[in-house]
Amino acid sequence: xxxLVINPGSTSTKIAVYEDSKCxxxxxxxxxxxxxxxxxxxxxxxxxxxxxxxxxxxxKGSSLDSFAGIVGRGGMLNPLVGGTYLxxxxxxxxxxxxxxxxxxxxxxxxxxxxxxQKTKVPVYIVDPVSVDEMEPVARLSGLPxxxxxxxxxxxxxxxVARKVANRLGKAYDEVNLIVAHLGGGISVTPHRRGKMIDVxxxxxxxxxxxxxxxxxxxxxxxxxxxxGKYTEQEMRAKILKEGxxxxxxxxxDAQEVERRMKNGDSYASLILEGLCYQVAKxxxxxxxxxxxxxxxxxxxxxxxHSEFITQEITRRVSxxxxxxxxxxxxxxxxxxxxxxxxxxxxxxxxxxxS
Ligand SMILES: Nc1ncnc2c1ncn2[C@@H]1O[C@H](COP(=O)(O)OP(=O)(O)OP(=O)(O)O)[C@@H](O)[C@H]1O
Ligand SMILES: CCCC(=O)O
Numbered sequence: 398x399x400x401l402v403i404n405p406g407s408t409s410t411k412i413a414v415y416e417d418s419k420c421x422x423x424x425x426x427x428x429x430x431x432x433x434x435x436x437x438x439x440x441x442x443x444x445x446x447x448x449x450x451x452x453x454x455x456x457k458g459s460s461l462d463s464f465a466g467i468v469g470r471g472g473m474l475n476p477l478v479g480g481t482y483l484x485x486x487x488x489x490x491x492x493x494x495x496x497x498x499x500x501x502x503x504x505x506x507x508x509x510x511x512x513x514q515k516t517k518v519p520v521y522i523v524d525p526v527s528v529d530e531m532e533p534v535a536r537l538s539g540l541p542x543x544x545x546x547x548x549x550x551x552x553x554x555x556x557v558a559r560k561v562a563n564r565l566g567k568a569y570d571e572v573n574l575i576v577a578h579l580g581g582g583i584s585v586t587p588h589r590r591g592k593m594i595d596v597x598x599x600x601x602x603x604x605x606x607x608x609x610x611x612x613x614x615x616x617x618x619x620x621x622x623x624x625g626k627y628t629e630q631e632m633r634a635k636i637l638k639e640g641x642x643x644x645x646x647x648x649x650d651a652q653e654v655e656r657r658m659k660n661g662d663s664y665a666s667l668i669l670e671g672l673c674y675q676v677a678k679x680x681x682x683x684x685x686x687x688x689x690x691x692x693x694x695x696x697x698x699x700x701x702h703s704e705f706i707t708q709e710i711t712r713r714v715s716x717x718x719x720x721x722x723x724x725x726x727x728x729x730x731x732x733x734x735x736x737x738x739x740x741x742x743x744x745x746x747x748x749x750x751s
Contacts, residue, residue, distance in 0.1 A: 707720075
């Protein structure tokens with residue numbers, strides 16, 4: 398069964414074709430900032446990206462008619478349980494004005510639906526950013542007006558969690574894992590028997606990342622917001638795009654930071670150590686959520702390619718459980734397998750109910 402996979406990121410669109418669970422080819426279309434920045438809203442980019450995708454399919458000799466299904470990354474919807482969701486006209490309308498706000502992943506379902514309409518094949522999204530399987534106690538923040546929200550790298554984390562369970566000879570719903578996705582943003586999640594029962598919101602809680610602040614001292618943050626120095630938009634950018642490593646060191650590239658460390662830059666060492674320290678602390682907190690019953694800790698995402706980072710975190714958390722490193726992300730495969738489970742009748746597609 399042939400499946401087309403579409404994963405829109407902020408600066409690229411990744412495309413893959415799967416023949417059942419095997420990847421036939423994969424390609425990343427890069428979108429120059431001067432082109433992407435001309436669009437006011439993320440959803441305005443769909444036609445622009447579709448044009449590139451159709452050109453690529455033609456170049457690769459992959460006809461739209463040949464696909465049994467199309468799957469896209471899902472976006473900032475209202476909280477929903479993990480799984481594969483059927484994309485219909487109603488869901489497309491919601492993705493065009495998503496309740497959780499702007500995010501490139503909102504385009505996944507929109508683009509996939511447009512292409513699916515051409516050949517009348519089913520279209521899906523899998524484990525969107527807004528997957529929410531938190532327990533009631535995890536939602537409390539200390540202020541009723543500000544409940545904690547689940548926004549995370551659910552797609553990759555669930556995929557690697559399934560893989561690790563498989564390596565342990567068990568099903569995903571038979572193991573307890575802590576998965577830390579260490580990418581542009583950082584998500585740390587306790588998976589209790591197939592459910593992500595808590596998670597730091599990767600946009601505004603938990604460890605600082607290469608570009609995001611994570612948890613900040615709240616009273617000082619309020620003071621800064623009202624200092625008159627920054628507009629709301631500037632504050633948002635500070636927290637989501639210009640925080641973490643970038644704020645301290647002026648780069649989002651962890652490899653560049655490691656080069657500086659090797660050249661004796663002790664400040665760069667301190668800042669990268671701080672990131673690892675905060676990730677380890679979050680893992681420690683999530684171990685309490687699982688009452689200490691952790692089968693395995695999993696480190697994944699781009700930063701998990703770094704030996705320094707994985708060793709530094711492992712040194713601090715290996716007393717909790719064995720640590721396994723699965724660097725990079727497996728989003729394309731996760732999307733393909735999510736669609737495949739439904740297409741071959743192993744799972745039923747869920748319907749999004751706003
Ligand atoms: N081999 C490596 N060693 C050290 N760091 C690396 C390596 N490869 C990638 N990185 C770092 O990983 C970070 C990016 O991670 P990743 O590619 O997972 O992010 P992303 O896909 O842009 O964002 P997200 O994962 O939040 O969706 C960058 O800081 C990059 O420098
Ligand atoms: C909001 C978490 C997902 C992402 O950063 O892409």
